[in-house]
Amino acid sequence: MSLAARHLEANGIPTVICGSARDIVEQAAVPRFLFTDFPLGNPMGKPYNVDMQQAITAMAVNLLESAAYPRTTVQAPFAWGDDAWKARYMRVDDSNRDALREAGEKRRERQARAKAEGRVRSA
Amino acid sequence: MTERAQTRADPAYRVFVSYIDKSRDYYAAQGYERPYRWAHNDEAPFTPLAKPLSESRLGVVTTALGGSIPDDVDPDTLPIKAAYATPLDPIPERLYTMSLSWDKEATHTDDLDSYFPIRRLRELVAGGGLGSISPRFYGVPTEYGHRITRDVDAPQLLEYMRQDQVDVALLIPL
Numbered sequence: 001m002s003l004a005a006r007h008l009e010a011n012g013i014p015t016v017i018c019g020s021a022r023d024i025v026e027q028a029a030v031p032r033f034l035f036t037d038f039p040l041g042n043p044m045g046k047p048y049n050v051d052m053q054q055a056i057t058a059m060a061v062n063l064l065e066s067a068a069y070p071r072t073t074v075q076a077p078f079a080w081g082d083d084a085w086k087a088r089y090m091r092v093d094d095s096n097r098d099a100l101r102e103a104g105e106k107r108r109e110r111q112a113r114a115k116a117e118g119r120v121r122s123a
Numbered sequence: 124m125t126e127r128a129q130t131r132a133d134p135a136y137r138v139f140v141s142y143i144d145k146s147r148d149y150y151a152a153q154g155y156e157r158p159y160r161w162a163h164n165d166e167a168p169f170t171p172l173a174k175p176l177s178e179s180r181l182g183v184v185t186t187a188l189g190g191s192i193p194d195d196v197d198p199d200t201l202p203i204k205a206a207y208a209t210p211l212d213p214i215p216e217r218l219y220t221m222s223l224s225w226d227k228e229a230t231h232t233d234d235l236d237s238y239f240p241i242r243r244l245r246e247l248v249a250g251g252g253l254g255s256i257s258p259r260f261y262g263v264p265t266e267y268g269h270r271i272t273r274d275v276d277a278p279q280l281l282e283y284m285r286q287d288q289v290d291v292a293l294l295i296p297l
Contacts, residue, residue: 001186001296003162004263007277008292010168013182013284015292021142025296029164037139041225041297044243047234057243061253064291065176070167083132085229086140090149097152104153110198119203121271 002028018060019043022073032067034060036076039085045078052078146224162269173290175254182257182289184280185239186265186296187218187232194221204264206276208283211260214241223265225297238297257287265296 002025005015009031016032019025020043025033036043036056044060045053056076063074092100114120132138147158172179189209192201201222209215218239220232236242241260247253261283263276284292 001184001263001265001294003269003272004184004277004280005292005294006164006168007273008281008284009170011281012170013281013289013292014170014172015294017294017296019296021296022139023141023143024161027143027164028162029167031167031169035139039226039229040142041220041227041230041232042234042237043295043297044237044240047231047237050236050243053236053240053243054246057240058247058252060293061176061181061244061247064179064293065172070169080229082130083138084130085226086132086138088228089140089226090142090145092148092152100149100152101154104150104155107153113199119199119201121204121266121275 001025002030005030014064016060016063016067018056026071026073029071031070031072032063033071033073034063034076035073036078038078038080039089046080159267176291177251178254179290180255180257180288181244181253182259182261182284182287182292183239183241183244184261184263184292184294185218186223186263187220187239188222188264189215189218189260189262191215191217192219194219196221198222204266206264206279206283207262208259208287209262211241211256211258220297223297232297238295240295244293254290257284257289259283259287263294 005017009015017025017030018034020036020038020040022035045056059076143161232238244256261280263280266272
């Protein structure tokens with residue numbers, strides 16, 4: 001998505017990204033980025049929280065106008081409320097190492113099948 | 124420690140999640156030997172707004188899939204990834220997000236506006252904070268290879284936006 005934003009911007013369309021994976025977006029270097037420090041999945045606000053969604057949507061859109069320089073990051077002033085997800089998401093420890101290896105094997109099988117059946121695009 | 128303190132991130136570490144670090148360890152544990160190389164640029168392009176937001180037409184871009192795909196679909200039957208443009212009238216009831224990496228333990232994507240805020244944008248337009256919304260919305264798939272995004276999907280997205288006379292873009296990756 002960051003690469004798409006860069007392409008639009010380079011061709012005359014101002015862009016803003018709103019997302020929760022701060023390091024990935026900033027490393028790709030984008031013109032404007034509104035960061036929401038939430039679990040991946042709800043960058044525009046908590047589900048069914050209309051007030052929060054309105055505030056985040058307005059911040060994202062306004063950043064199009066207010067950013068003076070590329071690589072402008074602004075953080076939305078909201079917390080998820082409980083940070084336990086930060087350690088839990090994609091954790092790797094002794095409790096799930098075997099399950100992850102098994103999931104990886106299944107994933108590779110699925111990817112190989114998709115490739116063999118022509119369901120993936122090649123670069 | 125209070126209960127509140129126990130659920131706060133430990134400031135001895137970065138308090139926002141590094142998905143680059145997390146996914147590298149996670150996929151290594153899945154048996155992938157070569158870590159993913161994330162896009163890395165030293166500079167970003169910049170285009171100032173040509174007219175005020177109140178006169179601008181905004182295009183919304185998602186990484187989710189359109190087309191009313193049920194959540195329990197067999198992933199092997201999903202369409203081949205491609206950029207797309209779909210009319211926003213009527214507003215889609217849902218988009219398909221299950222094939223994307225988001226935190227399925229911590230949250231859900233049952234509320235479209237939590238990642239595709241089309242109702243919130245319409246409210247912004249009604250309040251005068253934005254000129255209009257493009258008649259179509261756009262999808263750009265999350266691809267493993269940077270080259271497909273850069274050389275195929277991004278130019279296609281630009282073409283769609285030019286057809287729809289989009290002035291500014293809001294891109295929302297899950």
